[in-house]
Amino acid sequence: MHIFFPKEIADLEQRVAVVPETVKKLIAAGYTVSVEKGAGLKAAVSDAAYEKAGATVAGDVAQAWQQADIVAKINGPVQHPELKKHEAEMIKEGGILIASLVPANELDAIKILMQRKVSCFSMSLIPRITIAQKMDTLSSQASIAGYKAVLMAAAQLGKYFPLLMTAAGTITPSKVVILGAGVAGLQAIATARRLGANVEAFDIRAAVKEQVESLGAKFIDIPVADAEDAGGYAKEQSESEQERQRQELAKRLSSADVAITTALIPGRPAPLLITEEMVKGMPLGSVIVDMAVSQGGNCALSEPGQTVEREGVTIIGELNIPATVAIHASQLYARNMLNLITHLTVEKQFNIDLEEVVTDGALLTHDGSCRHEHSRSLLEAS
Template identity: 50%
Template sequence: MRIAVAKEIEVCERRVALIPDTVARLVKQGLEVWVETGAGERSFFSDSDYEAAGATIISDTAKLWGETDILLKVSPPQEREDGRSEVDLLKEGAVLVSFLNPLGNPVVAQQLANRKITALSMEMIPRTTRAQSMDALSSQASLAGYKAVLIAAAALPKYFPMLTTAAGTIAPAKVFIMGAGVAGLQAIATARRLGAVVEAFDIRPAVKEEVQSLGAKFVEVKLDEETVAAGGYAKEISEASKQRTQEVVAEHVKNSDVVITTAQVPGRQAPRLVTEEMVAQMKPGSVIVDLAAEQGGNCACTEPGKDIVWNGVTIIGPINLPSSMPIHASQLYAKNVTSLMQLLIKDKALQVDFSDDIVDAACVTHAGEIRNQRVRDALQALTTQQPAVN
């Protein structure tokens, strides 16, 4: 059984799918591991580190992709400089494990199905106790929440903590976290450690105790509908509920020095939580860090990948924040992927068992078909939106 680690070609991607420590564990289990030349460079893992762990370094990209049984990546397959898709480099029947964004970009899923690839998407790992060690969305979101607070602290023209000095007393910064998932909770904890006064909001009332346990005040909005989707994620709510939510949070946004938004819905545009009117009421010098920038942003003024100043408020729309901490991001992701490998490989042989709830949920394509109904629906919706060709 041969496992290969590809070098990421996406410009902003600095992570790698396996680190030397996890390679060594797989090699000890009798598995052959190939690593593409330079795959770990941007994560500060050298080719010699991988060789010492027992991996074989492969410089020929076509050989690595075309002769492996399982290919491990971080980012979804990309278009290469020669115009070919990385999907075309895989041999038919191979296994691909990666973030695939199948709900947001179902065309890639169709390409993988056409190639008869068994593709497992790390985004689709179910949020269950048994799958915790494989939950890459959570491990990477935690990094994003932490880094978002550091970015905000660096951009804010104030201290975060309260200080009492001979020159007077400095009041602590007021931080408002919107969304109390993994990223939001890590942001709360980090902002509190930096000495800020923290409030947090989430449409899911069940997270109230978690927010309070971290020392933040929970801003509650009572809604007359279910707010939790399958797997514990926040569910997209009605327009009436969105309006009610905005009315409640507007005052908290107005009075905050820092607002960090984290609300995302898989496969959908990010919910609009902060309107232009709210931003206009914030104090000059305030900062918004929008972790949903890649999905269109929770803030109406967000520009993905850019820092802008709007009416005196700095609005930051970072892209792929976990990649800015590639050592630990790769370490955590490699652990997630290795745990999934332990589930898939028995006695040095691949066993894709669809009676297992984790495998069944994560496997997007197999035997030439898209297995996941939500992905099929997303592809159908995309197809019907395409203009007719005369």
């Protein structure tokens, strides 16, 4: 079977879904591989490096889409600016697409994929189980985002992060508050601590307290009943519970130099953690990095894709933080992609076994239907 990796054309994207290392392993697994010309340049991978690894570099994009048995990429299908055609219409009927679709945001693409009977696997839907950890792009990319968010805050903040003792006097360490202690939050804690900041972190899941403290941060303990779902994600909280949390967090933020928010709830808008009043209560010159801005944001004053100043506080709303670390983000994503493809390969053939747990969880569309329950309900309502 033949796999084609196109150049990513979504706004702000600099990553690529394949690197020479994974090209070699895909070929060893029985696949032939082609990569669109220039696909890896923004991630520091040349066309020559792909060719050396055994891939073909494709110049005719439309033909490459049509000839591929499998098209594998990072972002879900979008309108191609040069070909004036939607990518979901470019893959051959009955073909296979693997990408990180977020179903709630890409219903039009899903409809086209269903019409064309494309079997579409969403990397965003891979189940959170032990066997699938090596395929988990959400975790690999969130880790990078958590690291870079701290660096973005440090670059914007007009202070040192660490304690500094000089002949001119002592500089006290900055205080950083991390809201959400999932993969991104834990990496943000670790990075801020390595830079020498004092760190506090909050998560509604009490189970993460030990992880937060093991990284040298103080856990902000605001007890919440039934805060975690069966998949280990945070549950949506009642408005009264959210208000109680905001009151306590306002006290912590009133002395914070940096706040980094990472709280997301799968399939729903991001919870509001920092209100306008809370921003007003923060010190002048402080910085907020809202990592949930693409899903509505955790801060009431953040603006998608913009860095703005409100009430003397700088609020960073970068939409695609992993893409700003394109080299390593691409390497990790490519390994996740390789691991999914090889997991679904039986005797050097891509195998769609509807009873297999990873296939069942990640397969969004197949044979003209939508297999993902929440996506079906959204399609019916649209």
